[in-house]
Amino acid sequence: MGKTIAQKIFDSHRVDNPSGDINVIKLDAVFCHEITTPIAINDLKSRGKYRVFDKNKIKAVIDHVTPSKDSKTAEQAKIMREWARDLDLKDFFDVGQNGVCHALFPEKGYVRPGYTIIMGDSHTCTHGAFGAFAAGVGTTDLEVGILKGVCAFKSPETLKVELTGTRAKGVYAKDIILHVISQLGVNGATDHVIEFDGSVIADLSMEERMTLCNMAIEAGGTCGICPPDETTVDYLWPFIKDGYSSKDEALKDYSQWMSDSDAEYSKVLKLDISKLEPVTTFGFKPDQVKNVTDMKKAPVDQVYIGSCTNGRIEDLRAAAAVLKGRKLNSSVRGILAPATPKVYREAVKEGIIDIFMDAGFCVTNPTCGACLGMSNGVLAEGEVCASTTNRNFNGRMGKGGMVHLMSPASAAAAGIAGYITDPRAYLD
Numbered sequence: 091m092g093k094t095i096a097q098k099i100f101d102s103h104r105v106d107n108p109s110g111d112i113n114v115i116k117l118d119a120v121f122c123h124e125i126t127t128p129i130a131i132n133d134l135k136s137r138g139k140y141r142v143f144d145k146n147k148i149k150a151v152i153d154h155v156t157p158s159k160d161s162k163t164a165e166q167a168k169i170m171r172e173w174a175r176d177l178d179l180k181d182f183f184d185v186g187q188n189g190v191c192h193a194l195f196p197e198k199g200y201v202r203p204g205y206t207i208i209m210g211d212s213h214t215c216t217h218g219a220f221g222a223f224a225a226g227v228g229t230t231d232l233e234v235g236i237l238k239g240v241c242a243f244k245s246p247e248t249l250k251v252e253l254t255g256t257r258a259k260g261v262y263a264k265d266i267i268l269h270v271i272s273q274l275g276v277n278g279a280t281d282h283v284i285e286f287d288g289s290v291i292a293d294l295s296m297e298e299r300m301t302l303c304n305m306a307i308e309a310g311g312t313c314g315i316c317p318p319d320e321t322t323v324d325y326l327w328p329f330i331k332d333g334y335s336s337k338d339e340a341l342k343d344y345s346q347w348m349s350d351s352d353a354e355y356s357k358v359l360k361l362d363i364s365k366l367e368p369v370t371t372f373g374f375k376p377d378q379v380k381n382v383t384d385m386k387k388a389p390v391d392q393v394y395i396g397s398c399t400n401g402r403i404e405d406l407r408a409a410a411a412v413l414k415g416r417k418l419n420s421s422v423r424g425i426l427a428p429a430t431p432k433v434y435r436e437a438v439k440e441g442i443i444d445i446f447m448d449a450g451f452c453v454t455n456p457t458c459g460a461c462l463g464m465s466n467g468v469l470a471e472g473e474v475c476a477s478t479t480n481r482n483f484n485g486r487m488g489k490g491g492m493v494h495l496m497s498p499a500s501a502a503a504a505g506i507a508g509y510i511t512d513p514r515a516y517l518d
């Protein structure tokens with residue numbers, strides 16, 4: 091019987107198999123941020139285990155609330171800083187170099203096809219875009235990972251989402267994944283890896299694949315995975331060129347992380363996206379999805395463009411294409427948080443920051459901030475935000491606030507109109 095990508099990764103990383111269903115796998119990287127890691131650090135310290143399994147394989151960042159906004163967040167940042175210094179971590183990103191973890195770490199070349207990665211963060215699934223197995227874990231698993239470089243997982247059942255058809259103008263990776271989640275439901279992929287496949291995936295950029303995999307968890311998925319291909323190799327080439335004589339050689343090596351044609355899936359969802367239109371969520375669950383044109387011009391108070399879902403340069407370009415030469419409606423506040431310093435710099439260079447600022451946006455430093463309602467754009471009771479983030483739970487961006495998830499182009503269009511509307515009206 092053939093194997094899926096996740097099965098192949100597990101088979102090559104398994105160090106123990108204590109029961110039929112549980113696998114202890116070796117980790118290629120442990121990612122850390124300042125919300126969940128300090129608890130693990132303090133616990134390890136109190137147990138006399140203030141060490142890491144490999145200082146080169148731990149990648150750490152202060153990203154959720156940075157620069158710190160109050161004493162609590164300052165304390166969390168301090169713990170991370172001291173830990174990174176005491177244990178001589180090679181890759182630690184503090185104020186000035188920091189950005190949203192799931193955008194920053196891929197940009198630094200830390201993710202490779204076939205890798206196993208854990209982090210104390212639910213959107214770790216993003217990194218599966220490279221053909222890796224990457225999953226969010228709780229404090230205990232994180233501690234074991236930091237200390238021993240291993241993690242226990244159930245055998246990965248895989249759900250395949252096969253996407254075919256031609257993407258219409260104004261339809262982005264965000265629309266595709268919201269549509270997929272609406273079909274699967276918020277628990278539709280629980281305890282499953284979602285493997286994305288089909289001609290649509292082959293045509294997506296790495297950034298778009300990250301947007302897709304980022305939201306696998308919103309359907310309950312442990313990880314989203316895309317098969318590695320030329321696009322993956324092109325993206326990684328600056329980081330891997332010393333290890334391969336040519337891109338073809340790299341591709342050949344990475345093709346070991348493709349599913350076999352006779353691999354077994356617990357479920358296959360086939361979707362033709364040709365008729366898909368720009369969509370948005372309308373309730374407090376990410377599977378409540380409607381066409382933007384069916385939103386009856388629902389008014390918004392704030393537009394937020396950023397996060398690990400849609401804060402990358404292609405996202406900013408897509409929003410800028412809508413905003414260029416236009417202004418935010420006087421009833422709307424616009425906030426742009428480029429996901430990383432590199433994205434920010436590139437946006438300055440391309441004149442994108444000017445377009446946003448001319449439209450009336452406030453541009454913040456790279457941080458999660460408003461995405462989880464912690465800083466830089468928290469909503470007040472009754473306020474509504476058109477947001478490029480991934481979660482619309484009740485109160486996510488502020489108590490009593492409502493979040494509509496959508497693509498950067500749709501969010502920009504909502505900002506101009508003052509209500510949820512079709513971004514295609516603003517695209518040439």
Ligand SMILES: CC(C)[C@H](C(=O)O)[C@@H](O)C(=O)O
Pocket residue numbers: 125126154210211212213226462
């Ligand atoms: C703070 C962190 C634990 C959390 C997560 O795991 O997802 C955050 O990133 C989020 O998006 O809500």
Ligand code: SF4
Pocket residue numbers: 154190191192211213397398399457458459461462479480
């Ligand atoms: S940007 Fe939002 S979803 Fe992503 S890691 Fe930060 S808080 Fe979580």
